[in-house]
Amino acid sequence: MKPFDLHAAIPGLMHSGDLVSRGLNIDEESVQLVYLSSLCDKQYLQSSIMQAFGDSSDRADFKNRLSLIPGYEQVQSGDAAVQKLLRGYALVLFPDAICAIESAKASTSKPLDATMESILQGPQYAFSEDIATNVQIIRTRYPSKELRVEYSVIGTVSQTSLAILYDASKVDPDVLLELDERLSKIDAEVVQASNQVQMLLTDRYHLLPTGLVTDRPDRTVLNLSQGKVILLLNGTPFSINLPAVFFDFLDSMEDVYQYPWLMRPLQALRYIGACITMTLPALYVAFVSYNPEFFRAQLAIEIAGSRAAVPYASYYEVFLMLFLTEALTEASIRLPKHIGSTATTVGGLILGEAAQQAGLVSSIMIIIASSVAISNFVIPINTMSYAVRVAKFPLIILAMYFGLVGIVTGIFCFVLYAASLRSFGKPYLKLFSGEAKRSR
Amino acid sequence: MKRTILWMSVGMLLLAGLPGCGFKDIDRRFFVMAIGIDKSEKPDKPYHVSLKMAIPFSKIEPGKTNTYQLVSDDASSITEAIRHMKSKVDKELDFSQAKIVVIGKQMSAEILQKDTLDWFMRRRDIQGAAYMALGDPSAEEVLNVKTDSERFPGDSLFLSFDHDGTESSYIVTEYLFDFHRRVTEKGLDPYLPIIRPTGNAYLIDQVAVFDKTKLKAVLSPEETRIFNKLVAKYQKFDIETKTDQIQFALNVDKIKTNYNIDTSEDLAPVLHLNVRMIGQAEESSKSFYEKPWSYYERLAEQGVAARYTHLLQKLQALNVDPIGFGLHYCATHHNGQQAEWTAWETIYPKLAFKPNVRVEIKSSGGVK
Incomplete structure (x- = not known):
């Protein structure tokens, strides 16, 4: 009886540590069972293949019994067989054929809590990883x-x-x-x-x-x-x-679940938030350094007074505070959850207050930095929130050189760019993407 | 490709140290809150320009943070004066918050010359909506007042004129753009409220009326109130009526005025002025609870009509037209080749005024 040529049947997998290869003998005839132990369910192998093997009288009978098992397939030797093995199939090698039986371990993956877009009253579970x-x-x-x-x-x-x-x-x-x-x-x-x-x-x-x-x-x-x-x-x-399209990214699922009178104002709040987080730092630079006539007299005097302690130009304090808030956001994402809260406390409370008292930033800048950060968090979809976070920096640079005119130009260019985008053929700034009424 | 991007980003970083050319931080600017123009004694430098500049505070407190710096200079023109004043201060002058222009009483004839106002209209940072007023005795003295209730320098004056704070029927508001228009418009003459400093406060209860070349007269406070109704369409008013039997005061909160000029009889042109006032009793020597109030309404109407006629006749005698009857006439009697204007010039002196006042008492103003 010649041994099976595993090299030919499953090229390249011979040296895997978790490869199990066992010869099964019926009378004088033999077959070879091959599987990857890390992927296959041993209980299932026992109850399906081994059971069939025990009941069989000869090799042909065994083959027939195997073909009755759910997830049975015949495969060619070589790469196809290797692919099957790698997906959790067990192979039974006959001299003239290779039978593959699906015996992957049942997934242990369970639905996770929905953490990316929390809503108050609505489905609470997210997808699983499987x-x-x-x-x-x-x-x-x-x-x-x-x-x-x-x-x-x-x-x-x-x-x-x-x-x-x-x-x-x-x-x-x-x-x-x-x-x-x-x-x-x-x-x-x-x-x-x-x-x-x-x-x-x-x-x-x-x-x-x-x-x-x-x-x-x-x-x-x-x-x-x-x-x-x-x-x-x-x-x-x-x-x-x-x-x-753009408007999908500013929709929360709660908009569909609640009365429009409650949700429309909140939706408006989200759009205002997106505008604020994008333009407020740039507007601060423009108004403080180019167009103070925008402020009311009292506010102008107050801002001038609170900036009196700051020896640097307005955009330095903007960049400093934005750096701090962006670094804080980044740190609280990357840090392990338990340390994360410490980082925000240290950063938010101590640094913000201290920076103002040390005369590095004006008190109004603290308000701007925090409102920029908070407004950014009202955007429900994370990828859009990232995009808006990035988009404010070009605006600040434009405000630095050209004041209010620069910001207007920048926003115009941004709208132009967004309007030029297509998402699989759909215009990106399209307001109503033809969704059916019954779907809400 | 990657290298180019790298160098470009390094370049951008270096550029970040250099702001644009209009860049001037708010704390490097001196906010001029009020501009005063007076006549100086020197004949070669007739303009005495004063600027009231705010000293910034980070926390505003009434009466404490209205510290200012007053800088004055004599020069042959306003531009020259400002230019020389820049050498007296340490920060860039910023006129964007200059919301009031005070003209000294001595200067009142000069301000009507077009080139003087020109400076205000041309500067991009002086708002057209800035208030204009006449300072008595001088603009500098008005600017040099520091009231105890002010939150920042000039606050008192701004609040007085914008009706955001006090709502007085004695205070007539005049804007720079409107004054400029009145200086040039035929049939519409300029006027300015008069600010009189009283120690550490102001008194604004008079108005000066001009023709196109000089100050013609200063109206009394009582006339000023009627003037305010007619010119500025001011809605708050009170009517004092006093007879032998009864004395009562009405607080009027709605006034509708319209007029038409009837020239059907060439020799006796008539101006019909329809005034409708709605108000409630505020003070009375008799109980006022029961309707009908028509008797009191008629009494009040007579008093008001007399006051209107008095003011209109006074303005007519001065040959000034701040209400714009002339403009109204020209606009409604187009006659080609400006003939309507010469027609109006003959009509105005003989115009008869027929005020038709209707007073409605809305309520007795009390709960029984």
């Missing part, structure tokens, strides 16, 4: 026969699985076509995050995001019902919603 669970979540929340799920892989090395979901009756076929085209062009080696996929799908150097990344299943389902395409990436608890 694609199958996520597809299941969406299927449960959107039990429509029109819901299509297509699987694909992304990343030449990571081979991360990617699910594309859409409502076939509502989706714009042009978006699907463009998505297919762009997906086929991606040649990144390792893809691990939804934001990364979103970036790869769009232009790398865009300032504003054109795909909406969310961890909320309810937002995802709402977008599905509005005819958008959803991408789910294995290993991340986020979905990518395409196409997405």
